[in-house]
Amino acid sequence: MSPTSEPTADEPQHRSPDVDHTNLTSAPELTAADLGLTFEGGHRAIEEVGFRIAPGEFVSIVGPSGCGKSTLLRLVAGLLTPTAGTLDVGATSRDEHRPAFVFQDPRLLPWRSVTGNVRLPLELLGQTSAETAATIASALELVGLTGEDATKSPRMLSGGMRMRVSLARALVTEPTLFLLDEPFGALDDIIRQRLNEDLVAIWQQRRPTTLFVTHNVSEAVFLSQRVLVMTPGPGRIAAEFAVPFEFPRRPGLRAETRFAELTGEVSATLREVSA
Amino acid sequence: MSPTSEPTADEPQHRSPDVDHTNLTSAPELTAADLGLTFEGGHRAIEEVGFRIAPGEFVSIVGPSGCGKSTLLRLVAGLLTPTAGTLDVGATSRDEHRPAFVFQDPRLLPWRSVTGNVRLPLELLGQTSAETAATIASALELVGLTGEDATKSPRMLSGGMRMRVSLARALVTEPTLFLLDEPFGALDDIIRQRLNEDLVAIWQQRRPTTLFVTHNVSEAVFLSQRVLVMTPGPGRIAAEFAVPFEFPRRPGLRAETRFAELTGEVSATLREVSA
Amino acid sequence: MRHPLRGLLSVLMPPLLLLLLVLAVWHTLTVALEIESFLLPAPLDVVRAGWGDAALFLKAGFRTGAAAVGGFLASLIVGCVAACLFAQSVWIRRSCYPYAIFLQTVPIVAIAPLIVVWCGYGMQSVILVSFIVSLFPIITSATTGLLSVDPDLLDLFRLYDARRLTVLWKLRLPSAVPYIVSGARTSSGLAVIGAIVGEFFTGYGSSSYGLGYLIMQSSTLLKTDRLFAAVFVSTLLGLAVFGAVSSIGTAILRHWYGTE
């Protein structure tokens, strides 16, 4: 596909044939047409954005800083209301497909410990502490935080640890719609790659519809079924790339030529639109 | 050098012969011996850290999340006081080698515009607005912020833009000691690589002693003369690698085999100590 | 999209509706429970008493209001300056807070003779009392604000060895603005009651009087309707000062912090 071709909502879905469907929960389909958002001050953040994301699809979004990626995610999450166009998140009630959101800034409640912060979404969904303890522990383990860390207050955490807490907070609810705004930005490569693999595994298991914002093109390619490239603000979708690699994706994939080729292609497009 | 050999303060400096010495300002030498920091709660963040960093040297620090990298930088900046060992930042008065610090979290003054935030260090150093306007404009340009962005309030910025403002704030004072705590964590690859190159250029021109914390091994190798690898907390220096490539470093370097080899070597060590 | 008059109406409707409700309950109370008018006058009587002497109430309200505004402004300035001193060190705080508390806990009746001897009778003394009464909230909230600074931003200033005064001016004071606004809100009401109490003890004679005199006189003569009319005017006064302080505060907060 040519990187300049505009994607439309009618485009065929890219679904890899080797995905594990056994555990498939019904995930929402996301459709946007002519979506636009102008902030109150008059700043146009995104413009004429259209896409269709299949239930259970994993789509990455890359684009220059300030192009409106976070804004797009907030629109999908229902935290902002579009000022133009339509957006359908495939749910009749908010309860049905409640998004889990990893914010770009890892905002934690300063008066709660790490565990307390991770427990928050469960509390808000009405689960009692008794049944949640194990869930929380496993989420914390997944992001590589120890039992000692679990009792710390947010002020005593390093930047990366805060980000991981925020990630655990999103994971703990087992969502069907997963919105991640650069969750791995502040993490070292080791933990980042491990989390990449874990994220793929989680996604394969539960198949949430996933929108993943990142600055790292190779991460985008490694994780997703499709990569959307946005233009500088006001952001539009400049190009989209199908990622035809089979799942589960193994670390070895990064070393393969087809991976390097696709990554190079996406990077080139990104550089082009940024210029 | 074997990755397991402990570095000592007496080790020879690695200085490339092709560095531009014409513009050299006197930069400080940093020496640490047996440096340790235990937080008030009793948490040991770093332990027995020793290094010697030559005047004008560019050293990167990599290590797993929570290993004490930020803590180390804060010690060097004088924001924390060592609880063990000695640290010499080569200055008799604070004025002499005042560090410029890019914090991991881009904290900005919410009541000041972008320009106002970047102007702050200059104000604190007693410079008047008249002479600073041009400096600020060029610093903002360097980090890729437009004139429109310059008047925005921090709340209206995207995550990456906030980080770039914080970078500009550090650059604007033309420091001789430069402490960067993952300044490029929230940036897209395009701008990140451009800023990498700009940073090398700035460093070459003014030769500040630079400590650069990053999660990105290839960035560390690309930028610096030496890479220190830290162990998980309590952090020690597990290994150090000299980076023998000539300056100025051109983007092409990343594609070369010797670059890939060194990067691989550092990554392997990092993975080893993290395990 | 929105008609400006409709906007104004929607701003005024809910308080007015509640007011009507309160008046209805009040009226019913006085009638149903047969509460005697010398205890609690019927709302209509209050309105009648106020309306009949509107000019007089207005004049008295203005006089008291002017003193209250004067006292409030003085508190705002002195309170912020004091808080800046207090924020400098825990020693200053520990040493000086008792005196600030003294000003708050001293009954005006106890120091009225001193005030009169030193400042004489009249407006200046009323302003002084209003100032004394409204000072403390500013001091305490501004001090809290000045001390609740983001430690990371403080580090930034420490990096440049910013002098205390600079930290104060460029970091602590701007950070404290929301707290100062909150303190000023409290103070605004206190300044009004302070002016009224000041008039009780140090105020004007009977030829040119403020609300304090009207309240005292109506209370002496058991004219509860008049008394409540005067209290109502003082509440309006408090509302006006409070409203002004709040609006300015909200504007500042919105401009600076983007919060409500």
Add this chain to the structure above:
Amino acid sequence: MRHPLRGLLSVLMPPLLLLLLVLAVWHTLTVALEIESFLLPAPLDVVRAGWGDAALFLKAGFRTGAAAVGGFLASLIVGCVAACLFAQSVWIRRSCYPYAIFLQTVPIVAIAPLIVVWCGYGMQSVILVSFIVSLFPIITSATTGLLSVDPDLLDLFRLYDARRLTVLWKLRLPSAVPYIVSGARTSSGLAVIGAIVGEFFTGYGSSSYGLGYLIMQSSTLLKTDRLFAAVFVSTLLGLAVFGAVSSIGTAILRHWYGTE
């Protein structure tokens, strides 16, 4: 490292030194300016008056203090509850603030008859007055705090469609704690003066008296030394309540926020 007694000493030294200084200046003033003792008594006379009747002042102080603490606690609870309501919508705020301001600007002398008739003379009425006087700062600072929530955290709660009550309980209230603490500091002093003023108008008569009676009568009978001794005790009372509120507040803030 530090001897606990030395710690205590270092806490008490600066205020005591300043106290000595103030006393010296005060003494010099009364002597040098020949200020009449019925206007401003010499510090020694005040001490003598207080010391001579220490038991009486102590008892009166306790009585007034108990009422002040009662009024303060009532304000804290009612004020927080009211602020929670106020934070729910701008309509409630607009509609109800006038009534809160009424409570702050109404002179106690104006409503004392109502209070006495409905609650009788005695402690309960004194507590009520103390409550009325100290309520407003809590309402206004708690409301400000409840509204100054980090918008990103609010988004987090919105994501889960948290009900208003949940947002209030789990986000707004904890965020408002520093503001509530600041408001409580102000209130603590007001509660003391409220109790004293309450005793003026709704107090216990005179057989079992508090500071209000002592102040009123010493003032009428021009026993200025006794008057100042009583005022001094009321300041100590204010300090005690303020100190307690501050310490608890600081402990909470340190525990929750790691700030001073």
Add this chain to the structure above:
Amino acid sequence: GTGNEPAGPSADAEGNAPIKVRLALNWYPEAEHGGYYAALVNGYYADEGLDVEIIPGGPNSPVIQRVARGDVEFGIENADRVLVGRAQGADIVTVMAPIQTNPQCLMVHAESGIESFEELKDLTLMMSSGAPWAIYLQKQLPLEGCEIVPNPGSVAQFLANKETAQQGYVFSEPYVVREKGGEARPLMIADLGYNPYTSVLIVSSKQIEQNAEVVQKMVRASVRGWKAYLESPEETNRYIHEQNPEMSVDILAFGADQVRPLCITAEVPLDRLGTMTADRWQTMADQLIEVDAIEAGQVTPSEAFTLEFLDPVAEPSTGEASTGTDP
């Protein structure tokens, strides 16, 4: 228990349990309430089968309100306030008036040489300028060059500044002034013609209707008390001092001396203590109308008091001294 306790209530002659009644004062206990305390201390109330609780007052005590509402059975007030209260709808009636001459005065410094109201000139007058007597005074006198300021509640100002005059009660403030080394000359407001009865005993008319007998007993014992107080106030003063410890026994003794000539006047000898005349009530009402404290026609002065509970033997035959209806 200092031995100053009033004689405890005991069953009366018929063996009935004592009747509990409350008497609310309009100020802290002072000499102006001396007779009522004397009745308590000497057991006259107990003799009548009454168990009287005297409730001290203070600034702005709502005595009229409480009596009118029936919160307390009896109250002490000044006669002009009774009319003011009636004008506002408080149905209260005065049943005895122990102090015939109003103790309200305006103090000037003795050294000022001022001997009469007409000489008040170029002074700062500290008085509750909204009080009826003060308005009356302002209407009656030219007060050339005088500035009227609020009454600060203490005589500090007066002592500090010789160019001042201040309101006071003749048995209290002048004493305080003397104690502090000053000398005050009281100018009696009564001499201006404004002379409401003071420390009068009030009840609600409902009380009179339902419990005339109790009212009768109360009045009888109170009159006895006043007579006793005027004769020998010492023991009562000690009791008052206990109730109001800031009032020294000395100042109370001074007060008792001062109050005697105010109770026993040329028109009202000791044996008619407590009596009132319709003329004076009428004058008072007219004066209150004059100073705008009440409106014309708002009160009928004759309804504001009754002599029916006073000893009829001592009364000149003016009113129908009926004994009232049985409860």
